[in-house]
Amino acid sequence: MMSFKKLQPYLIAVLIVAGGILVGRIFSSSRAPQQQAAQSKTGRQLSFMRVTNGEVQRVIEISGKASAVQKIDIYAEVSGVFAEALHPFREGSAFRKGDVLLRIDDGVYRNTVQAEKSALLNTLTLLMPDLIIDFPDDAPLWKNYLEQFRLNGPLRSLPPVSNDRVRNYIAARNIYTRYYAVRSMEETLAKYRITAPFEGVVTVSSVNPGMLIRTGQKIGEFAAPGAYELEASVGIGDAQWVHAGDHVVLESDDLDSSVDGVVARLNQSIDDDTQTVGVYIKFSDDRVRDGMYMTADLHVPVGDAVAIPRSLLLGGDGVYALEDSLLTRIPVDVVAVYGSQAIVRSIPDGTTLLAEPVEGVYQGMVVRKDAVLLRDSTTGAR
Incomplete structure (x- = not known):
């Protein structure tokens, strides 16, 4: 028969195992109420907002x-050699209204205009003797016009005629034809000088002094x-x-x-x-x-709208509302959707909407009162 001393190690081991089992059971029993309490609070807290319609600032x-606003492209209407005006036509150069932006050499064409004006002066001079004899009442006006005729000055308007007979008499001597030819040439001569239509700055310059400019060529840009x-x-x-x-x-x-x-x-x-x-x-x-x-x-x-998160829209035309502790889908009129926001109408004031999207919610879901976190809606939107 085995002695007590030999059995003692085995008895100690058995006692240790038995004690561990007992302690584990006691520990488990003490944690059971806490775990049960935690499981009772697994219900999710949902965020809701109370709707107040108003003016939403849509940005x-x-x-x-x-x-x-005042900006023009400058093109050449005549051809010739570019000659700078008093101020250089360069980017950043400022000009007042009426200042000469640039000049194109007009020497040759100006001489042509002078020749035509001389021909008109000669025709008027030949007209006067016959006009004095045939229409003495109209002759003084034309005599005065002839005396004030200047080759180097702008062409003045022809004197008025008293009747059709005088008009035809003058037209038969080619006066009107020569007059309007000179007027047209003077208009063309003015295009050799480009003036500023308003006060501004040169923003683009495409020419340099001495460059040959052709008709239709872009010279630059001018802006106020x-x-x-x-x-x-x-x-x-x-x-x-x-x-x-x-x-x-x-x-x-x-x-x-x-x-x-x-x-x-x-x-x-x-x-x-x-x-x-x-x-x-x-x-x-x-x-x-x-x-x-x-x-x-x-x-x-x-006006009369509310801003909500875009993610709350159901199918683009509905949202979840809380009615009698139940989640209910209600229709909305979507005014605008942009970014993460949506502006909607047709939700009655005081309606309680689900404020944040939550996975797993559904139509008819029961919501406990202690799971509701309520806040007011805002009408600001961006």
Whole structure:
């Protein structure tokens, strides 16, 4: 028979195992209530918002390049050698209204005009003796015109005639033909001097002194600084909310503050390539330069509406509302969808909407009161 000393190690081992089992059972029994309590709170807390309809500020973001309102391309209407005026025709050169931007050498053509004027003077001189005899009452007017005729000055208008007989008498001597030929040549001669139609700055210069300029050649560009127009475009759906006179906030990476503008007009046709509508924004700022890239925030008020997250839309025309502790799908009128936001109408004031999309919710789902987190809706939108 085995002695007690030999059995002692085995007994100790059995006691240790039995004690461990007992301790484990006691620990398990002490955790059971906590685990049960946690399982009882697995219901998800849902976020809801109470709808209050009002004016929603719809912000439409557009972009484009600033272009001077007063801006012209300068083309040569006559040919000749380019000769600079008093101020050089170079990029950045400023001119007042009426200043000569540039000159084209008109020496040859001016002599041709003088020759035609001399021929007209000769014809008028030959007319006078016969006119004094045949129409003595009209002769003084024509005599005075002849005395004030200047070859180096602009051609004055011919004297009026008292009746058709006098008119035909003068026309038969080729007076009118020569007169209007000279007037036409004087108009052409004036094109050799190009003057500034308004106060502005040369933005592009394509010629140098001594260069031969041909008819129809582009000489440069001339623009008035300060007043600009931004040509942008909006989608067809957004165009219905844009109107002439709407306030616009313009920004640029090159400016330290924003610029206020106004929608001047909208294009009534749609661009075939982009399917957008042109919007033209007018503004004035001395910091802006022609061709500067700018973005604009167009604030459009939408009345009797509310802004909600776009993700709440069900099939594009419905949302979940809480009615008598049940989730119910209600229809909405979607006014605009942009980015992560949507502007909707036709939701009665006081309606409780699901404010955040939650996976697993469904039509008719029961929502406990202690699982509801309620907040008011806002009408601001971007």
